[in-house]
Amino acid sequence: MSFIVFLVITITFFIAHWIPGDPTALWVGSHPTEEQLEKARRTLGLDEPLVKQYINYISNIFQGDLGISLRTKQPVVTELATRFPATFELVTISILLSILIAFPLGLLSAMKNNTSTDFTIRSLGYVGLAIPVFWLGMILQIVFFAWLGWFPLQGRYTSDILLNADTITSTGFILFDTFVSGKWSAFADALHYIFLPVVTLSVAVIGLIIRISKSSLMDIIREPFFTTLLSYGFTAKEAVITSAYKNTLVPVSTIIGLSYGMMLGGTFLIESIFDWPGLGQFGVLSILTGDFPAIIGITLLYSISYVLINFIIDIFYLIIDPRTRM
């Protein structure tokens, strides 16, 4: 895993270097003097030879230094840290919701193979995977905000609520903080705001998990042990609920790893549509303003989280499937 992280950092460094244009220009603003440019180049470490820059870059990363955002002039690490909780809440809730909805649906679809239930669930899966997320987000805003007025358009909370309960969040994890401290009205408010972004982010992953859980249960139903269970007098439903579903956990958790990646990518689109103050929105703002250190910072953070999640899932295999412990 550490080797993959190292490769990711290296690839990112070379891409960063490849970026055309002079980052110093953005740093000093318009009409700089030659002196200012020179100073900026030294501050950004661009006057060093490439190998030296690469070594600096890696040692800086390990010291938690990702450079300084050209747009906000704040350390990139600080910027990422303040935005991390918003994205973490969004992605975690979406993943949990997707699993809770899609896994049972996938199993049901396999048990009712070739019935109208199966057909409906399968179509749902197909559409979920083909739907453009940013489009879905906008459609939901049109229907649930502009037409019905049921949900807020964008943002993370109603601003007066945050002002009234001044110590509403110390960590940035609004849902968690308000839940723990029992500030129910603020908690409900935050839930109200997170609802549409979560739905938008979940749809594609729901499609993916439905398909995988269905196809892996279909494989298991054909196994001799399943027939044995049936011959003992279990109904198909009992056999699935008590034991067969466990065999789908390995393929499904692999897909959950992949889903995390899909969702991290999706945050760029969804956070900018719903004005969600997280990493994805920060990423899009950085893209639009050419803030390269920030873009590279997000890329590193996302990629390393993704590698980490998949590593955790690999360990999870050992727990759920004794066969992999060999």
Place this chain on the structure above:
Amino acid sequence: MKNIWKYILHKRTTTASILFLTIIVLLAVVIPYVSPYSDDLNGAVHLEINNQAPSFSHIFGTDSAGRDMFTLTIRGGLVSLRVAIGVVLMSVVLGVPLGLIAGVSSKWVDETIMRISDAFLAFPPFVLPIVIAIALGGSLNNVMFGIAISWFPWYVRIARAQAIMIRSSDYVLISKSMGASTFYIVKKHILPNSISPVIVQASIDAGYAILTVAGLSFIGLGAQPPLPEWGLLITASRAQFLYHWWVVVFPGIFILLTVLSFNVIGDDLRNFLNPKIERN
């Protein structure tokens, strides 16, 4: 090959998908010659008729610059065709040879190729194309290249898996014992056997390529105006979309149906090539 057509025509979902994609492409090709609003494709602006709801003269309405959404959306089919073919072709050209080399080479070469290609998979999908597109400058071709760079490892894996499976089969061993070179074995045995799994992956990826490019265009990195790319059409009117649903709805439906069609075709092909799955 004959069987495959018989199978595909027998499956109504596949037939419908192929028919849909064909119609999309044909319409996209003829639209500049038949639409009364073909000027709009070159970025014409008619502010006096902007943001009009669908009507007889503009069945998909008009956008914020007064352009006919029907003409633009239909023409978008051609852009998407270019995206689908371009991304898939680049991924295959990068991935398949590397996979074949990895599959028939020594352990050391194999390991090196696989570790490097795995590193590209370590980036979350969508993130690597973003960075590459920024590095090269946001244009449709650069975004397509960025997507291909992040997807080629899947083709490396497919080709390598086939190479490893076939290289130890009896007929290849016999062929080898009779003096066939590695190159001959790859060309004669391994490559032909890799084609079907690559085609399945390609047809699914074609749809996702369109979906990904639409997303990247949406954040300003992909297609640039006045190219009628579907994602870009949706973005173009973003400032006022809440009360002009038609500028969002129609291009999105075209993306959805096109991606759906590619997925259905890919799945049906897979079932055809893997009869074990099909029988259930």
